[in-house]
Amino acid sequence: MIMKAKNILLVVTLVSFTLGSCDRFMDVTPRNAITKKNVFADEHTANAAILGLYAYMNASGVFDGSGTSIGFFTALSSDELVNYYAVGQLGQDRGQLNGNNLTAGTALVSPVWNSLYQLVYRANDVIEGVTGNPDIPALTADRIAAEATFLRGFAYFYLVNLYGRVPLVLQTDYRQNASLPRSPTAAIYAQIVSDLKRAQAVLPADYSLSGGRRIRANAWVATALLARVYLYTGAWANAEAEAVKLIGNPSLFTLSEDLNAVFMRDSKESIWQMSRYSGSAEVNSAEGRVFIFSGRPGSVALHNKMTDAFESEDKRKTAWVGKATDGENAYWYPYKYKATTDLPSTENSTVLRLAEQYLILAEAKCQLGKIDESIAILDELRQRAGLGTIRNPSFAINEEWLLGRIAQERLVELFTEWGHRWFDLKRTERVDEVLAPIKPHWKPTAQLYPIPENQLLTNPAMSGDQNGGY
């Protein structure tokens, strides 16, 4: 008995010693991940990687129309929304956004910076993964890279408009990126234009990639953003040329006659929408549930100045502005998006739409001195809102007056969408005159958001290079 035990023990001991020589024992691979090499080794997984960029935009909370999105934050910073939520840290941070007294440490806002750069990283990673990759057909590789390039340009558009000068990251090597200084805004814009032009040239001129749904970038999406970028940089003729391409393609894009259908999934006014998922179900975009309320406001409501901005006949006021009352006072909220539940899914957050192209075209033409053409374009948009022409026989419309009309039209058309108002006030240099009277803490330096404190601490090349006033 004892001898047997001894033999068994001897065998076990020796066998376990020999196991030590087996090197394959040490090679473990994760079960829920694949190596990057395998991702870009075939077209399907590479496609999944580019879709990962959109999925990230959904998941980050910054691009989804939610209460932490760019559109929501910038509407608080401008004169569109008033904050009514004052509880706890969130209440404090919202108060700072609304009062234009952000600090570099305001926790609520720093994800905007972080997520925009995450998007840039992911885009660069996909570009590097497909570029020159022999495993993927050259045309496909080119197309995937162009789609990532578009999203990179898109991210930089928001970075430069929210923060001014920012580091220009064009590849994924952290060793270089970790100590990149801020680049001048002109360099950022040059990169955006180049990225968008590449996307415009390479991506298909239809929605075939996304099966007819307008939820992925294509040549038209790139064109629309390019028109906006030219407008922002004062390249009027280019802005005009790009906007005309979209307006001149009624088979694909037309203004929606029904104002209640503009933000619907199948809207032909839409150029690019973000589709939103909760788990595996496609759901409504977040704007409706963020803005709509009854009784007294608990989160945000429209600024009175905003509701007063509509002409009395404006159909947009009835279609896009909702009213609530707590018994004593009336409050207003953005009602562009109607859905307050996830399902049934009918609405997508619209990033780019044709109405903006009308306004870009009108402004560009006006700046180029084509006053009549500009008026005609603007009237076309006003007509949809049930408003008459701005031509007035009693006086001749000059350029300055018309630009004021266009700005007013942009306010009532694009309010609480993707930062339009905040950026318009800044780029037309009216931000001080408009906001100072209604914001007690307003300082001209508040027009740029602070670079998050952590960014300055961790990037030695940016140490001390904070935006003014923070």
Added chain:
Amino acid sequence: MKQNLRFRGCYCPKQIQPIYLLFMVFLLTGVGGKGAFGQSLQIAGKVTSASDGSPIAGATVWAPWSEQKAVTDRDGLYRIATVLTDSLIFKCIGYQTKVVVGVTETEVNVMMLPDTNMLEEVVLNAGYYSTTRKVSTGSIARVDGRVIAQQPVSNPIATLAGRVAGLEVSQLSGTPGGNFNVRIRGIGSIGNGNEPLYIINGIPYTSTPLSSDRTSSAVYGGRGSSPLNALNPQDIVSIEVLKDADATSIYGSRGANGVILITTKTGEGGPVRIGLTARGSVNNVEKRLDLLSASQYLGMRREAFRNDGMVPDRYSAPDLLLWDTLRSTDWQKELIGGNASASDVQLSIEGGTGKTRFLMSGGYRTETTVFPGDHSDRRISSSMALNHTSADGRLEIGWNVNLSGGGSNLPGRDLSSVVINLPPVAPPIHGDDGGLNWAEDTWINPLSYLLQEYRADSRNLITGLHADYRILRRLRIGTRVGYTDLAMKSHVTTPLRSQPILYRQFLQNYTNFGDNGFSNLLVEPQMNWDSESRIGKFQLLAGGTLLMQNSTFLNHFGNGYAQEGLMKSLSQAASIMVTNDLYNQYRYLAAYGRINYNYEDRYIINITGRRDGSSRFAPENRYRSFGAVGVAWNFAGERIFETIRQVVSRGKIRGSYGLTGNDQLGDYLYMNTYRSAGIYQGIRSLEPYQIYNPELEWESNRKLEIALETGFFRDRIALNLNWYRNRSANQLVNYPLPANVGFASMNLNIPAGIENSGLEVELGGRVLRSGRLQWRSDLNISVPRNRLLDFPNLELSSYASQYVVGKPMTIAMLYGFVGVDSETGEIMIRDRNGDGAISVADKTVPRFSGRYFHGGWNNSFSFGDFSVDLFLHFSKQDGQTFMSTYMVQPGGMSNQPVSVMDRWRKSGDEGDFPKFSSQPTAAYANWLLSDAGNGDVSFLRLKNVAVNYRLPPTWTKNLGLQQLVIFFQGQNLWTLTRYKGLDAEFPNDFFLPALRSFTGGVRLTI
């Protein structure tokens, strides 16, 4: 059998039922049969103490074969009838058990060694081998099971605080199951790999919480539950803490942060004994915060609005305009002021014949919380140990199983986090209709968190089998096989009812589910070779380790429950999302060895080493060797010391130097991977997981130690001095990256070094022994010092604003607080660079938070059958002051400490605090990050009191008991500190502090 039945008759609370089952199993198996009778023999003798020869009264004497027992009288005399060649086992509290094998004489006198860890014959478990204090070359501290069992806590780690020099233990939460911060000789790693290696009965154990962050983060403040909750402290026979290179190098890449060896009890053999311990506790929060009264609060708020020149409106001041300002609620009393109760029952059965020993035990513990409502935490544990030695003594086999199950039913959030902020005038908790009062959403009703139910169930199995065979006279071979399987399932419900009314239209009932697991399989073959001759004793050891470890983390989010009652079931959710799905494998392969040479117990040299391989590194960086040399010289044994042996009874100088490693980083970090991400366009997408680093390498730690161990006056006084210096290099860090890189951090080796050095002093001895009165006192003090040795290009790195070369790792760079402007009442922060603005560049004041020195002082008194242990734990330390936990400025809608009343009111005032303001100010935010928020948080705490009274043997005999002890145990009874928050041991007031506990109970042996 008779005794067993009596046992059943006298004690039958409800809790004991599960244990009873175990007990029945034991009865059915019928272990513990009688041996053959030999020739009868009458033995008498005297039992005396080995330290001074005095008689020991009340010691029990067992004769296992004949199952006879006796107790010594006042003069230490006993008389017992047994059979020839039986063994005698002598046991007495306070002394080490003594076994006399094969008795043939009629008079057996024994000397028993006092059971104290200062004495040199105490056997120390060094993991792969054992040694004694006399011949050990390394730094090994031992905490005896008796000390562990006398503390009324549920987690074995809690019993170590202050008990071991060089070990810092702080409890991170007083919520049942909460985690601990455990550091052996400081912080050696910049990243988060500072946890010691835990080994239970030879099998590595996890230090990663099994609880799921997505379900428990608000319950435990993001720090999880302690994995060591699985172990019942009363099952532990000793905990050894290995500190220096000599002791830890044999653990190679896992030994850098020290090793904690936990050994559970095994049977000692002898006649069947049944032991029962039952105790009940009342636990509560020791301290009250000194916060503003309702009238002070209202005064503060109104003054704030006056200062701001603002008229309060219903949005900025619902407390002043909408709430009933005549109310006054003591939120500390309402939310954390309850008394928690705990009860704990442990039953054990042990015995065996000469060659086979067994122990079975079962325990049940249940504990409620100080929060309102019906919450509890339960643990049922059982352990079994079976050991057998073959008749020829050559084969030894042992098997042990520790099996436990835990169940927690807790509120979804630690209510302490809201206590400090809730205004005293806050609305009543319940409305007129009896439901929660939301006061038109002007506050978050704290009891809403009670509607969020956290429920966690765990199953824990730790089992090991070892066999050892003396194949030749000098050679033994053996193998240990260990298996650990831990699982915890948890969920936290968030019913719509617990959300502010306003948000209910956008939300649905949702529940987060967590399902985490950890398992490992260990195979460790080992060979030992011993030789003893005139030239000395040699011991050689060689072994190998094969470890396969899997960790799984799975989380689900269930949304849209139709009914609250269904929220505990995933399948009832309208939509289900997998929010986390990780399966991590870790493989580890190593060979280790030891060479020990001992010349007459005077000169000892010990060489240990290990070659390690870890799957956490790329193939080219996978293997590395670690090793250490330790030497010891028992100088008191030299001839020249003979003349002074009356004074210096013991003297040893030892030293060690060696290399250990640290591989505490995640798995797969060297791989460039994509993982699955959200769905878009109906397709499951992929996203990059991390910035990978194929060049990851071990972090190394070189440890040097020199120690002097002495005993004076026949060991009446013992003094040990330890000096150590550990230097870690090639720091493996989760390197923070600027966000523009794309990821917040990556794993990287950086050429930075950290030094931990320090002095540890242990002084102990018998203060008094007069008649039946004894007083023993033991003090340990650690003086740690930590500094960043070097960090090339620190100023260019992302750590530039965090660390300073030459300063401790736990400094923070803070703003300089100048004072309150006596003109304006504003906070003044020093503008270091004089650029007219307060920015990050002005954060230049380094302030330390951490311990300057710390330790414990134990005093044991005994008077006959009565004994008292008093244990003081102390630390001289700096840290965040209580005030700095107030994120809302004085004047905001949050209660404040009364100290804020010393504030600026009008021009010319010199206040400590700025003028009240209803609006958050940047200056206050900076003040929180200034040196004013850092200060002295030292404490002296009466950590443990244990009073035991053993009923006289004559009484217990009449009850049919061998022993009956009545005891009182107290934990965290009293604290002296300048810290104004709840718990200076862990100065952070968003969490429930470690509770004060009053415990009474009985321990009996049949």
